[in-house]
Every structure is written in structure tokens, then in C-alpha cells.
Amino acid sequence: MIKVLLSLSLLLFGTFTNLSALTQYSIASSELRLESAQSHLSGNPNQMAFYSKGLVCSSCAIGLRIHVEKLDGIDRNKLDDGMLLDAKNQLLIVAFEQGFVPNIQEIIRAIDRAGYETTHYYRTIDEVVQIQSF
Amino acid sequence: MNMMPRWDGGYGFQLITECIHRRDVKLGDRVIGSGLTENINKLHLEAVYTWDRSIRMTFKLPYISDARREQIGIGGIKEIQEYKGFGDMTIALPLKRYFNLAARSESWTLAPQIRIPIGKKKNVYQVPDRVWGTGISIGYETETYRWFLSTSAKLWVFDSKEPSEWGWTLDLGWKPADGTLLLIETDIKWDNHDAFSISSGPAIYWRWSDRVHTRIEFKHDFISEVSAHEPDHSNADNLRFGIGFVF
Numbered sequence A: 001m002i003k004v005l006l007s008l009s010l011l012l013f014g015t016f017t018n019l020s021a022l023t024q025y026s027i028a029s030s031e032l033r034l035e036s037a038q039s040h041l042s043g044n045p046n047q048m049a050f051y052s053k054g055l056v057c058s059s060c061a062i063g064l065r066i067h068v069e070k071l072d073g074i075d076r077n078k079l080d081d082g083m084l085l086d087a088k089n090q091l092l093i094v095a096f097e098q099g100f101v102p103n104i105q106e107i108i109r110a111i112d113r114a115g116y117e118t119t120h121y122y123r124t125i126d127e128v129v130q131i132q133s134f
Numbered sequence B: 001m002n003m004m005p006r007w008d009g010g011y012g013f014q015l016i017t018e019c020i021h022r023r024d025v026k027l028g029d030r031v032i033g034s035g036l037t038e039n040i041n042k043l044h045l046e047a048v049y050t051w052d053r054s055i056r057m058t059f060k061l062p063y064i065s066d067a068r069r070e071q072i073g074i075g076g077i078k079e080i081q082e083y084k085g086f087g088d089m090t091i092a093l094p095l096k097r098y099f100n101l102a103a104r105s106e107s108w109t110l111a112p113q114i115r116i117p118i119g120k121k122k123n124v125y126q127v128p129d130r131v132w133g134t135g136i137s138i139g140y141e142t143e144t145y146r147w148f149l150s151t152s153a154k155l156w157v158f159d160s161k162e163p164s165e166w167g168w169t170l171d172l173g174w175k176p177a178d179g180t181l182l183l184i185e186t187d188i189k190w191d192n193h194d195a196f197s198i199s200s201g202p203a204i205y206w207r208w209s210d211r212v213h214t215r216i217e218f219k220h221d222f223i224s225e226v227s228a229h230e231p232d233h234s235n236a237d238n239l240r241f242g243i244g245f246v247f
Helices: A002-023 A030-041 A062-068 A104-113
Strands: A047-051 A083-086 A091-095 A120-125 A128-133 B011-027 B030-033 B038-052 B055-072 B078-086 B089-092 B095-101 B104-116 B133-143 B147-158 B165-177 B180-191 B196-207 B212-225 B232-246
Touching: A030 A047, A030 A083, A030 A091, A030 A120, A030 A128, A062 A083, A062 A091, A062 A104, B011 B055, B011 B212, B030 B055, B055 B095, B104 B147, B180 B212, B196 B232
Parallel strands: none
Antiparallel strands: A047 A091, A047 A120, A083 A091, A120 A128, B011 B030, B011 B038, B011 B232, B038 B055, B055 B078, B055 B089, B089 B104, B095 B104, B104 B133, B133 B147, B147 B165, B165 B180, B180 B196, B196 B212, B212 B232
């Protein structure tokens, strides 16, 4: 019984120590995200970057690829089969065919079905990367 | 791989080979047969289907391709026993609640599960329990771009004389690069026949492509006590290699 209690104490200590370390992890700020979006989108007017809240692991986010690639107008010759996952900045970058006007509601739905939430996206307007809220 | 698809309609399966080596026979915490080994090679088939991110179903079926143990037989002569065949099947219904946070994701899991015996007892040496069981586990998982933490507690209650089992796991991970996760995993198990173990060791997860994922893990028993009522092999080393496919 003593060993059980000792083990549980160790596990609880380990869990909460690491939880507190996790919560202190520097949050990807909106400034950093904008910088990242600018670096991805500069010179690529047919690409958009969607903020995907909760996207921190590109392995878990494969659902984003699966659901977004079903949409029309994805330019599969650009990026990695038309998409790029930037888990460090919680961004999904999508390349569209030239002249295609994407249905933003469909993209929001695809991000939701992949298990994430989005509140805004970035696109190039007059050669400047701008934030667009839904 | 504890990386189940979190997207609606996601599914996958994985194959895992497992080698278990146990070194001694114990009664409680006392070694009564030093150097009497048990070696078990298993192949696990596991599958998952995610209806939506809050509910999924998992299926696990092990096949014991080769098991061999040394026992002290009549007259003190070393006796070799062997086993081959399917293990017990486990079906679970994990219910998940995800929280998408700023630069962090977390989830809580409640997983009711049942264990279904496949086949009947054939001989004295049986690797699977061959009994019906009901289990429940509760888990918490969180990760950032660099760090991963997962912990869960579980309880299994079995039909017949098999003792109830408790377990607790803690997995701590660090991601050195995109698609790679290094982990230290720790398991604590005990049952109401006083068997108790703490095992721990490293694991590496590696994503080859969107569809193909692999995982290697090794665990060593740092504490290994068996039931005080019945001698059993103990002091295990466990090596697992898994390859998974998701769609």
C-alpha cells in the first residue's frame, strides 16, 4: 500500500509540475501569427492563411488536409498538395486556383469537422497581408 | 500509438509487434525461481473509427504468435510450457471532449470498454485471461507545439476468479521536430491479489507521411511484485513496434 501511495504521489507531482510548465509555454501571439502569415502569403495572392485555434500538432491535424482537400478550387500544384500546416503559429495555409473565389463558409465548416475552430483568416489585398474576421 | 483521429469520419488501423521478456518467478515480492524465463511474442491488430471528435470506437485483438515459459515441475525439474493463439478482444467507446486553446490543445476522455474472451482454455499455460471483463478509463491529454502530456487511470473488473485491475499511466513528451515525438512513459498497475508493478521507458513516435505513422517503445519493470497467492513470472522488459495508417 505504501508503494502504491508513493507511486501515486510521484505521478501526481509529475503531472502537475508538467501541467504548470505547459501553461507557461509562450503563446503564439497575434503579432507572431501575422508575421508568419505575411511570410507565407507575400507574393502569393492566391493563397490564404486560416487561423485554426488548437492546431499545435501537424500529425493530429491531418483531418484539416482530409476535409479541406474535398473543397473545390484547391491548387494542388502549390505548397504541399495545395496546403501547408503551420502548427507553430496555428495556421492553415491554402493555395487556390488563380481567379477562384473560395466559399469561406465551406472552409469554416471543414476546419470545424477537422476538430478545430477559426475566427479569422489572412489574405493579400493590394499587395498587403490583411486580417479578415468572419 | 495514442494518436487517434480527431476529425469527423476519421479511421485507422495499426499493427503492433510486442516482445515481452520476464526473468524470474516470484511469489509476492520474493524470488522463488531465479532465471526462470518467460518470453511472449504478440501481434496486435487495432482499429479506430471516429464518428465525430466527441465519440469514437476502438477495437483491439492480440495474437500470441509464440509464448514459452520455464517452470519448476514435479521433482524440481525444469519444465517448458508453450502457448500460441488469439488473446482476448477489447472493444472501447472513448468519449472525448476537446478544448482548443491559444497555442494549446487539451482533451478529457471517458472510455467504457469490454473485454471479450476469444476461444477457450486449452492447457495449463494460458497467456490471455479468457474471461469477460468490464473496464472504464478516464484520461487527460494536453499538448503545445513542443510539449505533450497524457495521463489516465483505468479499472478492470473481470468475470470469475480473476482479480480486478487498476492502472495509471503518465506519458511526457517533447517534439524536437514536426512529426516527431520523444516520450517517457510510465505505467503503474496493481490488482486485488496484490500484484503490483511500475514500468517505465522511452518511446519515439514518427510520422512518415499523412497516412503512415510509426512508434517504438521500450519499458522496464522497476518494481514487479506478483500475487502472494500464486507464483508468476516477473521483472519484465517490453519492446513494442507499431505501424499505423489513418484515413
